[in-house]
Amino acid sequence: MDTTEKLKSRIAELEIELANEKSKNAAPVRQKIAQMSSEVVDSNPYSRLMALKRMGIVDNYEKIRELTVAVVGVGGVGSVTAEMLTRCGIGKLVLFDYDKVELANMNRLFFQPHQAGLSKVDAAAKTLQAINPDVEIETHNYNITTVDNFQHFMDTISKSSLKKGAVDLVLSCVDNFEARMAINTACNELNQKWFESGVSENAVSGHIQFIVPGESACFGCAPPLVVAANIDEKTLKRDGVCAASLPTTMGIVAGFLVQNTLKYLLNFGDTSFYLGYNAMLDFFPTMTLRPNPNCDDRYCRQRQQEYQAKPKDITVAKEEIDDTPLHEDNEWGISLIDETVPDIEDTSATVSSGVRQAYTLPARPADPEPEIVSTETSGPSLEELMAQMKSI
Amino acid sequence: MRQMRLFSSRDSGLVSELRLVIMVDESTRKTLSSIPLLSTKAGPRDKELWVNRLKEEYQALIKYVQNNKGSDNDWFRLESNKEGTRWFGKCWYMHNLLKYEFDVEFDIPVTYPTTAPEIALPELDGKTAKMYRGGKICLTDHFKPLWARNVPKFGIAHAMALGLGPWLAVEIPDLIEKGVISYKDRGDE
Numbered sequence: 001m002d003t004t005e006k007l008k009s010r011i012a013e014l015e016i017e018l019a020n021e022k023s024k025n026a027a028p029v030r031q032k033i034a035q036m037s038s039e040v041v042d043s044n045p046y047s048r049l050m051a052l053k054r055m056g057i058v059d060n061y062e063k064i065r066e067l068t069v070a071v072v073g074v075g076g077v078g079s080v081t082a083e084m085l086t087r088c089g090i091g092k093l094v095l096f097d098y099d100k101v102e103l104a105n106m107n108r109l110f111f112q113p114h115q116a117g118l119s120k121v122d123a124a125a126k127t128l129q130a131i132n133p134d135v136e137i138e139t140h141n142y143n144i145t146t147v148d149n150f151q152h153f154m155d156t157i158s159k160s161s162l163k164k165g166a167v168d169l170v171l172s173c174v175d176n177f178e179a180r181m182a183i184n185t186a187c188n189e190l191n192q193k194w195f196e197s198g199v200s201e202n203a204v205s206g207h208i209q210f211i212v213p214g215e216s217a218c219f220g221c222a223p224p225l226v227v228a229a230n231i232d233e234k235t236l237k238r239d240g241v242c243a244a245s246l247p248t249t250m251g252i253v254a255g256f257l258v259q260n261t262l263k264y265l266l267n268f269g270d271t272s273f274y275l276g277y278n279a280m281l282d283f284f285p286t287m288t289l290r291p292n293p294n295c296d297d298r299y300c301r302q303r304q305q306e307y308q309a310k311p312k313d314i315t316v317a318k319e320e321i322d323d324t325p326l327h328e329d330n331e332w333g334i335s336l337i338d339e340t341v342p343d344i345e346d347t348s349a350t351v352s353s354g355v356r357q358a359y360t361l362p363a364r365p366a367d368p369e370p371e372i373v374s375t376e377t378s379g380p381s382l383e384e385l386m387a388q389m390k391s392i
Numbered sequence: 393m394r395q396m397r398l399f400s401s402r403d404s405g406l407v408s409e410l411r412l413v414i415m416v417d418e419s420t421r422k423t424l425s426s427i428p429l430l431s432t433k434a435g436p437r438d439k440e441l442w443v444n445r446l447k448e449e450y451q452a453l454i455k456y457v458q459n460n461k462g463s464d465n466d467w468f469r470l471e472s473n474k475e476g477t478r479w480f481g482k483c484w485y486m487h488n489l490l491k492y493e494f495d496v497e498f499d500i501p502v503t504y505p506t507t508a509p510e511i512a513l514p515e516l517d518g519k520t521a522k523m524y525r526g527g528k529i530c531l532t533d534h535f536k537p538l539w540a541r542n543v544p545k546f547g548i549a550h551a552m553a554l555g556l557g558p559w560l561a562v563e564i565p566d567l568i569e570k571g572v573i574s575y576k577d578r579g580d581e
């Protein structure tokens with residue numbers, strides 16, 4: 001039985017090796033912290049954040065522990081966004097994505113090669129939980145744009161806060177128009193405040209946009225805005241590739257997104273309604289976008305009516321800021337049009353200096369609503385048409 | 393609160409208009425004009441109206457496929473689940489007298505027809521950079537503006553004609569040449 005003995009000793013060796021490997025992986029875990037403290041000791045992960053309070057920047061930083069943020073899309077921007085919020089001690093994160101981590105993502109931040117193949121939400125949740133166990137993390141691994149998942153997405157947004165109500169803010173970190181429009185539809189319906197974010201496909205511009213249904217333009221109010229990258233279209237080669245990406249641009253956009261999220265949630269500074277980034281010129285246009293009264297989304301129009309019916313509180317400080325011209329240099333040949341003059345039909349694709357609409361739309365009727373379509377009972381039924389299509 | 397709006401005199405909407413006109417070539421224009429336009433603006437969340445829209449989708453698709461057959465340019469078949477939310481079928485491309493066939497699939501997004509369906513050829517996923525994850529084809533810069541300008545008149549048939557058709561014509565010969573895809577004799581020819 002020499003072989004049995006040999007095998008036994010080999011097993012013993014392997015067990016020791018395994019134990020060693022296991023101990024390597026077992027990273028030191030920090031215990032949960034019940035109360036944020038401003039005590040400056042090396043074991044307190046919140047001391048520098050709570051210092052914001054001592055310095056008078058934020059009135060009540062601990063409030064962040066009660067807040068819930070949904071992050072839709074956990075890719076180059078969303079993962080970094082989630083990490084920043086986790087490190088800031090956000091109460092709860094709700095993550096949505098249906099993608100897997102791939103080695104092709106490694107030019108971006110956050111995910112690591114050993115996570116390839118895992119679902120992005122699961123991989124992210126694990127890392128985030130290790131960084132800060134105080135944050136509650138909920139994950140949803142599905143595509144929000146399909147009919148089956150969309151209702152669940154809406155329900156989740158409206159019931160997943162720590163108080164079982166609507167989340168405090170939705171952050172869109174998706175990479176496609178369809179998903180942005182799905183979030184827009186949901187948030188208009190639910191009257192949910194959200195931030196849109198994006199990086200251009202050539203990786204050298206990006207933006208964030210704060211959408212307060214009824215108060216600021218929704219994502220569907222106008223064609224998407226693009227920050228002009230100052231690249232001659234003829235020299236921009238798209239052959240052979242869909243999109244480029246840079247960790248820098250994505251990190252900057254995530255930074256803008258979370259900075260404005262914090263300002264809004266913790267009530268300090270001014271929250272930008274639109275903040276663009278042109279990496280080629282290091283140019284950062286900001287502006288306020290008013291909703292389109294003829295927006296295609298009927299919930300957007302409903303929210304606008306509700307907002308107009310509400311009494312406004314106007315702060316004096318805002319007025320002072322708004323009276324100063326936004327751009328000293330007139331590099332783009334801008335002419336200012338004062339909004340107090342009667343509104344002119346805006347046919348220009350250029351919204352602001354360095355920002356334009358991706359495309360223009362034909363003029364639409366003032367009220368696109370009731371398009372009463374005759375239910376064609378005379379023609380073939382849907383089943384007949386389906387059968388006909390199959391038999392061609 | 394007084395707001396300022398800024399206008400630039402340089403990049404007017406006219407430029408985008410011109411670009412669009414140039415980018416749709418004559419043959420695509422001809423193909424497009426022969427596909428019936430749709431009129432019901434309804435998505436899969438709009439219960440009864442969606443049925444109307446689906447009927448229009450099928451009518452347009454049937455007409456388009458019949459036209460293709462009539463002009464000896466038959467290149468796809470599609471069918472859907474009974475809710476019309478998930479579509480699947482085949483498309484093929486003739487190259488040097490050989491037929492290269494691929495599975496096609498896509499979901500109808502909740503925001504349809506404001507947003508176009510994202511057509512996918514799953515078996516080519518990872519084989520070309522002109523695709524997004526899941527084998528969704530990468531459309532030209534011109535597709536989205538054109539689609540947006542024609543909501544709700546464009547339907548699935550238009551997405552096939554403007555999106556997948558041109559994509560196959562550019563990408564398949566390239567993929568064959570690179571040896572990424574090769575001819576499979578399916579014995580059905």
Ligand SMILES: [Zn+2]
Nearest residue numbers: 218221295300
């Ligand atoms: Zn709107």
